Amino acid sequence: xxxxxxxxxxxxxxxxxxxxxxxxxxxxxxxxxxxxxxxxxxxxxxxxxxxxxxxxxxxxxxxxxxxxxxxxxxxxxxxxxxxxxxxxxxxxxxxxxxxxxxxxxxxxxxxxxxxxxxxxxxxxxxxxxxxxxxxxxxxxxxxxxxxxxxxxxxxxxxxxxxxxxxxxxxxxxxxxxxxxxxxxxxxxxxxxxxxxxxxxxxxxxxxxxxxxxxxxxxxxxxxxxxxxxxxxxxxxxxxxxxxxxxxxxx
Amino acid sequence: xxxxxxxxxxxxxxxxxxxxxxxxxxxxxxxxxxxxxxxxxxxxxxxxxxxxxxxxxxxxxxxxxxxxxxxxxxxxxxxxxxxxxxxxxxxxxxxxxxxxxxxxxxxxxxxxxxxxxxxxxxxxxxxxxxxxxxxxxxxxxxxxxxxxxxxxxxxxxxxxxxxxxxxxxxxxxxxxxxxxxxxxxxxxxxxxxxxxxxxxxxxxxxxxxxxxxxxxxxxxxxxxxxxxxxxxxxxxxxxxxxxxxxxxxxxxxxxxxxxxxxxxxxxxxxxxxxxxxxxxxxxxxxxxxxxxxxxxxxxxxxxxxxxxxxxxxxxxxxxxxxxxxxxx
Numbered sequence: 001x002x003x004x005x006x007x008x009x010x011x012x013x014x015x016x017x018x019x020x021x022x023x024x025x026x027x028x029x030x031x032x033x034x035x036x037x038x039x040x041x042x043x044x045x046x047x048x049x050x051x052x053x054x055x056x057x058x059x060x061x062x063x064x065x066x067x068x069x070x071x072x073x074x075x076x077x078x079x080x081x082x083x084x085x086x087x088x089x090x091x092x093x094x095x096x097x098x099x100x101x102x103x104x105x106x107x108x109x110x111x112x113x114x115x116x117x118x119x120x121x122x123x124x125x126x127x128x129x130x131x132x133x134x135x136x137x138x139x140x141x142x143x144x145x146x147x148x149x150x151x152x153x154x155x156x157x158x159x160x161x162x163x164x165x166x167x168x169x170x171x172x173x174x175x176x177x178x179x180x181x182x183x184x185x186x187x188x189x190x191x192x193x194x195x196x197x198x199x200x201x202x203x204x205x206x207x208x209x210x211x212x213x214x215x216x217x218x219x220x221x222x223x224x225x226x227x228x229x230x231x232x233x234x235x236x237x238x239x240x241x242x243x244x245x246x247x248x249x250x
Numbered sequence: 251x252x253x254x255x256x257x258x259x260x261x262x263x264x265x266x267x268x269x270x271x272x273x274x275x276x277x278x279x280x281x282x283x284x285x286x287x288x289x290x291x292x293x294x295x296x297x298x299x300x301x302x303x304x305x306x307x308x309x310x311x312x313x314x315x316x317x318x319x320x321x322x323x324x325x326x327x328x329x330x331x332x333x334x335x336x337x338x339x340x341x342x343x344x345x346x347x348x349x350x351x352x353x354x355x356x357x358x359x360x361x362x363x364x365x366x367x368x369x370x371x372x373x374x375x376x377x378x379x380x381x382x383x384x385x386x387x388x389x390x391x392x393x394x395x396x397x398x399x400x401x402x403x404x405x406x407x408x409x410x411x412x413x414x415x416x417x418x419x420x421x422x423x424x425x426x427x428x429x430x431x432x433x434x435x436x437x438x439x440x441x442x443x444x445x446x447x448x449x450x451x452x453x454x455x456x457x458x459x460x461x462x463x464x465x466x467x468x469x470x471x472x473x474x475x476x477x478x479x480x481x482x483x484x485x486x487x488x489x490x491x492x493x494x495x496x497x498x499x500x501x502x503x504x505x506x507x508x509x510x511x512x513x514x515x516x517x518x519x520x521x522x523x524x525x526x527x528x529x530x531x532x533x534x535x536x537x538x539x540x541x542x543x544x545x546x547x548x549x550x551x552x553x554x555x556x557x558x559x560x561x562x563x564x565x566x567x568x569x570x571x572x573x574x575x576x577x578x
Contacts, residue, residue, distance in 0.1 A: 024323045027339050028316040028551070031559025032566075033347045040340035044333060051329045066328045090562055147565035154561065234324075241327040241385045248443050250327035250385075250435075 004175035013053035014079035020046030045129045070242040074232040080222040082165035084231040091154035098137035099166040103195045105130040115183035145206025167218030269294045286412035289355040302356045309349035310367045310374035316342045322388040341424045352413040368553045377460045379542030386453035393432025398464045410482035440506040455511045462529040465492040496524040
């Protein structure tokens with residue numbers, strides 16, 4: 001049971017850490033000051049959420065959060081590939097934020113009923129933060145998804161590009177069945193179903209078209225430690241100072 | 251809709267000679283009594299112009315200042331520093347937002363101010379034209395550049411223009427956390443390994459000259475500011491601000507075991523003033539006029555960010571225009 005639980009906690013924590021890191025790269029670079037600030041807020045929430053999840057893992061016998069986050073290599077990370085992709089233009093960052101946070105908000109909503117009490121408690125807290133993330137994403141998707149020909153076209157292109165990676169969010173972990181049986185987590189299939197309904201309802205209020213999911217091959221592998229070429233350079237950058245002397249206090 | 255019915259573009263007057271003497275006397279009397287001037291109140295054109303220049307420059311400094319520190323967010327060592335630095339730099343961007351709004355009350359739109367930043371027409375704090383090579387450079391900014399900014403901002407918060415003072419009150423409250431964060435980072439470097447100590451000493455050596463420049467040219471060579479002091483636009487001379495900074499922070503730097511690269515730095519116990527080697531004001535002029543180590547890079551980053559974000563801002567405008575169009 002512990003192994004299955006750790007798999008779940010690691011993939012969630014890694015997702016939050018890596019996307020938080022990517023969001024923080026918008027600092028000083030946003031299309032307008034207000035978005036700069038918004039992406040920074042979401043980055044802080046996500047990094048904080050990953051810290052909380054790594055802290056639960058530490059209680060389960062794993063190493064301390066700093067060591068876990070700052071010293072592992074890419075093949076030891078279990079985040080989905082969607083979150084590690086470079087920010088690119090704002091349209092991609094926004095679409096990723098929308099697709100990922102819609103799933104994340106639902107995931108934590110489901111986890112408020114988890115039989116594993118520390119996770120249920122944490123989910124109740126995080127759920128509130130994620131509500132703002134999805135509110136932010138939905139507002140912008142609705143706005144830019146119908147505003148000008150350029151904004152609509154950009155969002156559509158990014159949506160088509162991101163969708164196979166978004167389906168990779170729901171790649172099940174090897175021991176997932178145990179989580180379902182013990183009531184820790186309802187599983188990725190159940191989550192994907194809820195996610196699709198939410199995504200469809202927002203997209204239907206725009207001029208965008210949701211790609212036909214049946215024709216898409218999901219980009220899998222992230223949950224097993226298989227990543228794009230973008231993750232290792234991100235981790236190298238993240239640990240640049242930390243690794244000067246991992247025993248030092250910074 | 252802007253205060254006084256004037257816009258920045260309309261300002262031609264550079265002196266107070268053409269102002270209505272009765273209104274001017276009443277305005278000066280209000281400032282003398284310690285009253286705040288509000289956007290819709292009458293004010294001399296020179297006052298408006300100087301305030302726009304000052305607040306705009308301050309706003310630009312916040313947004314450009316986010317770059318040398320922002321580049322260390324992705325490299326900050328450990329969760330504690332990563333989260334704090336993100337919040338700190340976010341505050342700086344928030345300050346820019348507050349300050350652009352304060353300047354807008356005087357009649358210059360944010361878009362125009364950012365345009366003037368990118369085309370080099372308006373300036374920002376010179377210190378951000380220097381590079382942050384190491385984590386310790388970033389810590390120097392968080393602690394000591396913010397400390398310098400607080401010295402200036404606390405003084406300016408007692409100025410005469412209401413919206414700017416209120417923005418500064420909020421900014422100073424946040425800056426005091428930045429100062430604590432920066433000091434905390436430096437304490438850890440000071441009490442850390444030999445590598446960490448050396449890292450900060452080297453940063454201090456690099457940043458000391460720009461830090462001395464930070465408060466502006468020495469009073470004896472700086473422009474005449476008497477009227478700006480009378481109108482409480484400028485609240486202290488450059489040398490006064492510099493002296494206050496040295497008085498507050500040199501002992502703290504020494505206390506942590508670091509040396510300051512100026513053999514003449516010493517407090518005169520009789521006058522209470524600090525003696526120091528006069529910084530190279532030619533370098534200051536050179537850098538402020540565009541020839542510093544990072545001027546081009548900083549403005550280029552800002553220009554690219556504006557250019558890449560244009561379609562987003564255009565998409566917002568389109569929708570809003572459609573929404574407010576009269577139906578008949």
